Amino acid sequence: MRRHRIMGLLGALTLAAGVLAGPAAAAGSPAAGPAAAGPPAAADATAAGPGAEGPLPPAEFGTDWHDPLTAAPPVERPETRSCEVILAEAQFRDFTPYRGTYAPPAGCGRSGWAKAVLRLDGKVEGRQYDRLGNLTLGGVEILRTSTPQPSPDGITWSVEKDVTRYSDLLGRPQPVEMLIGNVVNDTYTGVIDVKVTLTLYTADRHHRAPDTPDRVLPLTTPAVTTPRNTERLLAEVYATGSGGGCEEYWYMTVPDAAPYSCKAPDGPHREVRISVDGRLAGLAAPFPTVWTGGWSNPFLWYVTPGPRAFDVQPIVYDLTPYAALLNDGREHRVEVSVSGVPAGQAGWSTPVNLLLWQDHGRQVVTGALTRHEEGAPTGSSRWTPAAPGGEHRLDTDGGHRLTVAGYLDTSHGRVTTTVTRAVSHTSAHRWTDGENRDALTASWTDEESVTHGAATTRTARTYTMDGETTLGTGDRLRTVLSLGDRADTVTLRGGRQTGRSLLDHRYTGDATYTANVPRDQRHAVGTSTERYRLYGTDAGAGCYDRTVSTAQGTVTEDRFRC
Numbered sequence: 001m002r003r004h005r006i007m008g009l010l011g012a013l014t015l016a017a018g019v020l021a022g023p024a025a026a027a028g029s030p031a032a033g034p035a036a037a038g039p040p041a042a043a044d045a046t047a048a049g050p051g052a053e054g055p056l057p058p059a060e061f062g063t064d065w066h067d068p069l070t071a072a073p074p075v076e077r078p079e080t081r082s083c084e085v086i087l088a089e090a091q092f093r094d095f096t097p098y099r100g101t102y103a104p105p106a107g108c109g110r111s112g113w114a115k116a117v118l119r120l121d122g123k124v125e126g127r128q129y130d131r132l133g134n135l136t137l138g139g140v141e142i143l144r145t146s147t148p149q150p151s152p153d154g155i156t157w158s159v160e161k162d163v164t165r166y167s168d169l170l171g172r173p174q175p176v177e178m179l180i181g182n183v184v185n186d187t188y189t190g191v192i193d194v195k196v197t198l199t200l201y202t203a204d205r206h207h208r209a210p211d212t213p214d215r216v217l218p219l220t221t222p223a224v225t226t227p228r229n230t231e232r233l234l235a236e237v238y239a240t241g242s243g244g245g246c247e248e249y250w251y252m253t254v255p256d257a258a259p260y261s262c263k264a265p266d267g268p269h270r271e272v273r274i275s276v277d278g279r280l281a282g283l284a285a286p287f288p289t290v291w292t293g294g295w296s297n298p299f300l301w302y303v304t305p306g307p308r309a310f311d312v313q314p315i316v317y318d319l320t321p322y323a324a325l326l327n328d329g330r331e332h333r334v335e336v337s338v339s340g341v342p343a344g345q346a347g348w349s350t351p352v353n354l355l356l357w358q359d360h361g362r363q364v365v366t367g368a369l370t371r372h373e374e375g376a377p378t379g380s381s382r383w384t385p386a387a388p389g390g391e392h393r394l395d396t397d398g399g400h401r402l403t404v405a406g407y408l409d410t411s412h413g414r415v416t417t418t419v420t421r422a423v424s425h426t427s428a429h430r431w432t433d434g435e436n437r438d439a440l441t442a443s444w445t446d447e448e449s450v451t452h453g454a455a456t457t458r459t460a461r462t463y464t465m466d467g468e469t470t471l472g473t474g475d476r477l478r479t480v481l482s483l484g485d486r487a488d489t490v491t492l493r494g495g496r497q498t499g500r501s502l503l504d505h506r507y508t509g510d511a512t513y514t515a516n517v518p519r520d521q522r523h524a525v526g527t528s529t530e531r532y533r534l535y536g537t538d539a540g541a542g543c544y545d546r547t548v549s550t551a552q553g554t555v556t557e558d559r560f561r562c
Contacts, residue, residue: 324365
């Protein structure tokens with residue numbers, strides 16, 4: 001199996017590599033709400049309630065299947081007065097963006113909301129690739145999403161996201177731009193029809209307005225001048241490897257010497273780095289998103305997408321140690337790069353938003369950067385050539401660590417912020433000549449500690465991928481894959497634990513079909529199970545646990561355990 005032949009035809013996000021550079025991007029793509037597909041209980045008997053089991057699945061995929069859904073929880077909404085407004089409504093046939101104007105809805109004020117919820121409702125039918133798109137408000141990207149691949153009879157799906165942290169933008173009129181780049185012709189007939197709404201929920205004594213940034217700025221160029229009284233500064237980066245080329249599958253790339261269809265001189269290790277005036281200010285492990293045609297097998301994803309595929313979550317960096325430097329009133333440069341990408345090669349999109357909190361008791365906040373300790377980046381890729389009739393193997397590891405600290409003399413005293421972040425990656429990639437067997441076992445860790453005054457937040461993130469695709473007799477292509485997205489977050493004050501949240505989001509799938517034949521001759525079968533567990537402070541009642549299982553496009557289980 002040649003990856004460029006099969007994965008490219010069946011799953012690649014087929015867009016030009018440079019499309020995502022602008023504020024309205026499409027590609028072949030501080031606590032964001034997870035993607036959702038409507039309320040926990042679907043409208044049919046397959047999700048009637050806790051422990052519900054659906055009908056017997058068909059022997060193979062037909063021309064219709066269950067609408068896409070995820071096990072992730074919908075965004076919690078307060079029971080307060082609300083106002084809804086349409087942000088965008090469009091049919092995407094090509095690369096023409098939707099452009100409109102947002103006006104705050106009357107009746108819910110201009111600030112101080114308890115919650116702001118964005119919802120995308122989409123529909124598509126016929127034949128179409130998965131597509132990546134985004135929505136910007138006032139130039140700030142507030143949603144990056146990918147689309148499911150449709151059935152001939154058509155599907156509908158939805159995505160919800162908590163956008164309360166963008167409240168600074170929501171209180172005044174803003175230009176809106178949205179693009180889901182698409183190609184429609186006699187073969188690929190699916191027109192992507194979407195409607196995006198924003199609902200604002202007023203605050204009351206039972207539902208207080210959260211602490212949100214005073215300013216949200218899009219970083220359209222590296223040059224930026226921030227308010228001189230900034231006392232907290234975050235940067236969020238919607239980093240995606242995409243564009244239809246090999247960086248869409250960056251975790252599978254191999255050095256030039258190895259015989260494989262996707263190359264990168266240094267192998268698959270990637271880091272997303274942010275710098276201030278040319279000096280490293282933050283680093284992170286990119287999330288290995290698998291889009292809804294990934295791993296050569298769209299039948300894995302027709303009903304349950306992989307983690308984060310519908311709601312691409314930004315990487316968040318705490319840049320507060322650099323606030324004193326940026327508060328001097330001069331222009332500074334904030335830049336993002338992806339290490340490991342071949343020089344001059346496109347394939348990554350990294351739009352940046354700056355989130356700033358201001359000290360309203362001072363016009364200028366001064367301080368200093370007091371510590372910058374960077375460990376030397378480590379990493380290697382070791383290729384073991386295949387013996388006759390055997391497998392090639394590429395073993396990769398990499399890591400990096402950074403600690404920065406600084407203080408600010410605010411109107412409420414001196415506040416010191418220390419940020420430590422360490423990333424690591426290990427993987428074993430095995431394939432045969434011709435790539436008729438292609439397998440990867442990989443894990444990434446991203447551990448972060450932020451101490452701001454007396455409060456400390458520690459987050460340990462782990463991402464996993466373990467899969468194999470084989471092309472066998474009769475061109476039967478089979479993919480078996482498991483994915484994991486886990487995070488353990490602990491908050492402390494004065495050294496005493498005040499909160500903890502544990503996220504464990506897992507996907508497993510096994511699908512087989514006949515490749516290189518018309519759609520109605522594929523005789524596809526496939527099962528999938530997605531389980532989303534969230535415990536602790538971030539989980540409403542303290543516990544959320546949902547499992548969704550499918551077979552041949554039918555939901556066979558929709559179970560709640562909390």
